[in-house]
Amino acid sequence: MSLFNIMKIASTGMGAESVRLNSTASNIANANSVSSSYEETYKARHPVFAAALDQASSDMSKGAGVKVLGIVESTKPLQVEYAPGNPLADENGYIYKPNVNIVEEMADMLSASKGYETNVQIADTTKRIFRRVLQLGQGQ
Amino acid sequence: MAISLDKLVGFHQKALSVRSDRMEVISGNLANANTPGYKARDINFNKAMKSAQYEQGGLVKTNDKHLSGRSQMQAEIEFRVPDQADTGDGNTVDAQVERNNFLENGMRYQAGIMILTGKIKGMRKALGGGQG
Numbered sequence: 001m002s003l004f005n006i007m008k009i010a011s012t013g014m015g016a017e018s019v020r021l022n023s024t025a026s027n028i029a030n031a032n033s034v035s036s037s038y039e040e041t042y043k044a045r046h047p048v049f050a051a052a053l054d055q056a057s058s059d060m061s062k063g064a065g066v067k068v069l070g071i072v073e074s075t076k077p078l079q080v081e082y083a084p085g086n087p088l089a090d091e092n093g094y095i096y097k098p099n100v101n102i103v104e105e106m107a108d109m110l111s112a113s114k115g116y117e118t119n120v121q122i123a124d125t126t127k128r129i130f131r132r133v134l135q136l137g138q139g140q
Numbered sequence: 141m142a143i144s145l146d147k148l149v150g151f152h153q154k155a156l157s158v159r160s161d162r163m164e165v166i167s168g169n170l171a172n173a174n175t176p177g178y179k180a181r182d183i184n185f186n187k188a189m190k191s192a193q194y195e196q197g198g199l200v201k202t203n204d205k206h207l208s209g210r211s212q213m214q215a216e217i218e219f220r221v222p223d224q225a226d227t228g229d230g231n232t233v234d235a236q237v238e239r240n241n242f243l244e245n246g247m248r249y250q251a252g253i254m255i256l257t258g259k260i261k262g263m264r265k266a267l268g269g270g271q272g
Binding site: 002003005006009010012013016017020048049050051062063064065066111112114115118119121122125126129132133136137 | 157161163167178
């Protein structure tokens with residue numbers, strides 16, 4: 001029944017967008033967590049999306065859902081700051097700040113929330129249509 | 141004169157199944173609106189409808205090992221021609237366009253349901269002989 005497939009696709013979309021929102025939240029929350037070494041510092045995380053084409057061909061559905069392949073850490077250079085007064089400063093007096101770009105994260109968050117919303121609307125429309133199908137031929 | 145229920149719903153039932161396939165493809169596009177490299181797809185409704193009309197239930201299977209000869213639907217899926225330049229990640233989904241397409245398609249689906257309801261009502265009336 002392909003109307004159920006639409007629900008499934010919309011739910012993969014919602015799942016993927018919520019992973020994206022989740023990583024954005026974590027990035028923003030950690031935007032100011034400093035540390036005393038390069039390795040320990042938080043690095044911005046972003047999910048990688050891919051179309052779930054293999055599943056689409058196996059169960060004979062026409063549309064493709066989306067899946068999260070994994071989460072990659074940004075390789076941008078960290079911000080190193082000279083702050084000898086900071087308790088977390090290393091022996092040379094430097095602290096390391098995450099490479100989170102707040103502006104980028106905010107834009108990403110808006111895009112993710114719009115994407116989530118779209119998928120919810122699809123599920124809602126499908127539900128309405130499905131109800132109509134179930135009522136087919138009823139009443140006077 | 142025999143009443144053919146198949147004839148009563150035949151055409152509309154096929155139209156609805158093509159419509160729901162199309163909804164599926166479009167919802168796939170929207171789910172992949174942020175997937176890098178994903179190319180938006182759509183069903184060519186004209187072609188799909190034509191092949192649905194001439195569909196003869198597939199090839200006859202005379203042996204268990206035969207493949208089923210019904211794979212005609214995949215052929216009607218075509219890639220959409222993007223109307224704006226590549227935004228950098230190779231994705232060609234235009235979320236606004238797809239949303240409108242989804243909505244339009246859904247409304248046409250509902251219209252198909254309304255027509256079918258009307259037909260069923262008419263048939264009921266005929267079967268009841270106008271007695272209620």
